[in-house]
Amino acid sequence: MVMDQRKVRETLDAVFARQDMTEVCKRRDLGGIIRILGKYGVTQGQIASLTGIAQGRISEYKTGKRIPTAKSTFEAIADGLGMPAHSRRALGLSPSGGTDGADGARSNGGEFQISTDTFDLQLLAEAVGKRGDALKRRELLSMIARVGATTSLAQNEVWERLSYALTKPSAIDEAIVREMEARSAGFHRLEEIMSASSIFKGLAAHLREVATILNGTTPDPKDELRRRLIVVAGESSVLAGWIASDLGSATTARNFYATAERGAKEVDDSSIIACTYAYRSYIPSAKGSHGRARALLGSALELLPPSMSPGTASWLAARHAEESAALGDRETALRSWAQAEEAFSITDPEEDRVWTRFLDQDRFDSFRIATYSKVGKLTEAEELAHAVIARLPEVDRKRAAIILGDIATAHIVQGSVDEAAKLAREGLRAVRETESAIWLPRFEVIAEPLRRWRTQPAVRAFLEELAMTKRQFASSPR
CATH class of the missing domain: 1.10.260 (434 Repressor (Amino-terminal Domain))
Structure with a gap:
């Protein structure tokens, strides 16, 4: 019965x-x-x-x-x-079942976390990478929300193919290489909206699989599939280095960057090395060592023929302009900015490198704001700041942290103390929500000139929130 x-x-x-x-x-x-x-x-x-x-x-x-x-x-x-x-x-699950959303995703002020394993993340990255830049941000968030409910259906077919390649790497084929390329592209997209801690294990597992396949192949300059896998390893390693920096592990970051550079040299791909220099430049910049940051960016620009990757060239030149402006070198800053604009005008995200996908108009304009505010073009910086804030999606919290910091800096230069403190406080909130500790030093730099106005309510609130955020990151295991 x-x-x-x-x-x-x-x-x-x-x-x-x-x-x-x-x-x-x-x-x-x-x-x-x-x-x-x-x-x-x-x-x-x-x-x-x-x-x-x-x-x-x-x-x-x-x-x-x-x-x-x-x-x-x-x-x-x-x-x-x-x-x-x-x-x-x-079973290894959280004691209380369910999530804030019906499909397995939790939203925290726009930052999406997913309760899933590393294989789910790899499948998600692959799916995102295959969709390419045609994938809208809203669709991307929807895919993240559904990952726990759908990836298990596809797991066995993909895993069987990958397992065969891992046990017999000499038998790798086009399908396996394309899956690895799609994953690499997908992880770069996911990094834009997910916290470092959410995706690092999945990315590390992806790199281990690529390495295992490569270790079973014979070096051969004529082997195009092997060359493409080395490029995947390099592209994924630079992202892993960046994420390791965000998680506070400088040694791990250096190891990943070194791996990326070794692979790049083997396949003569200077774009990957240029990308490692660009990522590495953020570390001294955050500590106020703008000369060291600019030197790294200068080396990257020398390595990279603009025609090889206009998106990378635009990013490098924009960063070079930003650091030159921070050093008070107005002439070099404007010259580098003109170079950035020229490269950006011909950038095609679908045809460019995976790490350049973040450089849309909003992010490019944030570099312009940071540069213009330091070279005396305050009116242009202010007008652009308002335009960027108006069009910035609410869900784009990781990018908001960066842009709000840039705009707050512009307001400090203009003497708009209250507005600078309010924007910096909002940016700091985005840093916490996205667990992007790598941007915290930027807000410490913003705090220094504001301390003389600490009696003003907006400034005091920002300084108190900054101290609280530093304690939060210091006490959390990263």
């Missing part, structure tokens, strides 16, 4: 209180969970109905024909069956 829903729930509660069920949960043995439930009358059909997982798939889990690994699968089972906290913890 089939149990009614009330009886099913009572049975589930009783079975999950059993010690043998706790033991199989600790082993993450989903087949064992299904078998014990079946022993007490809970059918595979009922499990499928409660969890949303196809009954055929439930049967495969029970017999061991299919072994689940995705965290999203365990979340679906735990949520659907109403597992108690101790069972969820035994």
